[in-house]
Amino acid sequence: MKISIIGAGNVGISVAYALILRELVKELVLVDRNEDLLLARDLELGQSIAALNLDIRLVCTSEYKFCEKSDMIIFCAGAKRKDGQSRDELLQINTNIMLDCTKALKAYVEDPLFVILTNPVDFLLNKLYESNIFNPKKIIAMAGALDNARFKYELAKKFDCKTSEIDTKLMGFHNDDMLLLKSHSSYKNQKLTDILNKDALDEIENEVKTGGAKVIKYLKTSAYLAPAAACVRMVEAIRTGEFLPMSVILNGEFGINGKAFGVLARLSLDGVLELCNLALDEEESSKLELSLKKYNYYNK
Numbered sequence: 001m002k003i004s005i006i007g008a009g010n011v012g013i014s015v016a017y018a019l020i021l022r023e024l025v026k027e028l029v030l031v032d033r034n035e036d037l038l039l040a041r042d043l044e045l046g047q048s049i050a051a052l053n054l055d056i057r058l059v060c061t062s063e064y065k066f067c068e069k070s071d072m073i074i075f076c077a078g079a080k081r082k083d084g085q086s087r088d089e090l091l092q093i094n095t096n097i098m099l100d101c102t103k104a105l106k107a108y109v110e111d112p113l114f115v116i117l118t119n120p121v122d123f124l125l126n127k128l129y130e131s132n133i134f135n136p137k138k139i140i141a142m143a144g145a146l147d148n149a150r151f152k153y154e155l156a157k158k159f160d161c162k163t164s165e166i167d168t169k170l171m172g173f174h175n176d177d178m179l180l181l182k183s184h185s186s187y188k189n190q191k192l193t194d195i196l197n198k199d200a201l202d203e204i205e206n207e208v209k210t211g212g213a214k215v216i217k218y219l220k221t222s223a224y225l226a227p228a229a230a231c232v233r234m235v236e237a238i239r240t241g242e243f244l245p246m247s248v249i250l251n252g253e254f255g256i257n258g259k260a261f262g263v264l265a266r267l268s269l270d271g272v273l274e275l276c277n278l279a280l281d282e283e284e285s286s287k288l289e290l291s292l293k294k295y296n297y298y299n300k
Contacts, residue, residue: 001025001269003235004067004109006101007077008032008041008060010221011117014228015074016045020056024235027057029066032077038062064101068108071269074231077101078118080222087120094118095127102133113269116141117231121174122247125260129249136249137271143174144245144262145230146223150211151180154204158196159187169278170245172262177291180205183281193281238267243276253277254288256297 003025005012012030019025030045032038042060049056059066067073078094081087098118105112114134116124121141128139151168159166167186172179182192182201192201215223237244243264250256253263253275264276280288292298 001072002027002029002070003072003074004029004031004070004112005074005076006031006105007075007118008034008037009076010224011227012074012076013041013044014224015076015117015231016041017048018228018232019235020045020048020052020054022232022236023054023056024232025056028059029070030058030060031062031064031067032060033062035062064104065108067105070109070112072113072115072235073105073109074115074117075101076117081119091120091123091127094120094124098124098128099131099133102128102131106133111135111138113267113271114139115231115234116247117227119174122260122262125247125249129258129260135271139249140265140267140272141174141247141260142227142231142234143247144170144172144178144264145233146227147174147178147208147211147262148245149226149230149233150208151185151204153211154207155185155187155192158200158204161187169264170262171264171278172288172291173295174247174262176209177287177294178209178262179284179287179291180208181278181280181284183284184278234267238269241266243274248272248275254292256292259297261297 005016008030016028016030030041038060046058078097081090118124121143125141129136148168148170151170152163152166155166156163165188169181169184170178185192212223234244243266245262245264247260247262248265250261266273
């Protein structure tokens with residue numbers, strides 16, 4: 001598989017490194033405008049490939065032509081939110097960056113699987129869909145897999161257990177309106193709603209929703225290792241066929257048409273194969289409806 005990563009910052013390099021460690025690529029292209037950064041990334045990644053004695057072709061470049069024939073594009077470029085900056089301002093800045101990149105890519109990569117990691121992921125995916133540059137079935141965003149990992153992490157701490165003993169599911173937006181599907185999540189095959197009271201579940205939900213903010217508090221920058229791992233899990237899911245939470249363009253599901261929303265989906269290099277339609281309990285259905293109304297997601 002050939003994968004091109006746009007953006008060689010913390011997230012981009014972490015995705016690249018994880019792809020190498022998991023041996024998921026035959027050819028890896030890292031694109032950025034910062035030439036010094038590219039030189040450093042080429043040394044680090046190239047030496048890592050050599051240390052592991054792997055047969056992976058690496059290209060670190062500022063030219064999009066090297067992305068030609070990529071099976072997948074992973075978009076990690078963009079600005080970080082500054083103090084006092086609104087989400088709408090950040091969305092506009094990163095939309096401009098993304099659309100400039102995708103228009104340049106289109107000359108060399110006609111129809112890739114395109115994965116967005118840059119925030120705000122759901123609304124950037126909406127902008128990419130509206131641009132009509134790539135096939136709507138093949139544009140997705142990573143966030144649900146990360147939020148789900150944070151859900152599993154918090155539960156593993158709560159029960160002091162292995163993460164393999166926990167099954168979690170969620171859907172919705174990559175923000176405070178994410179929907180943890182507690183009625184479909186379990187510990188040792190016991191439903192969470194049967195073994196934890198509301199206060200305990202609410203506490204875990206709060207920890208999941210503030211997971212990214214805690215990293216920023218202590219590290220003074222956004223998370224990058226866990227987002228990269230979650231992205232690589234999505235790449236692996238192409239082989240395994242498992243359902244993972246991800247933001248996709250919906251066509252009538254949940255009353256949403258032509259907009260990005262986080263659902264459980266199966267993925268291939270040809271795009272989204274199938275959605276998992278889970279029955280929600282009363283509380284989950286109510287929260288879902290409120291979040292969709294909040295963002296004007298229902299068709300008029």
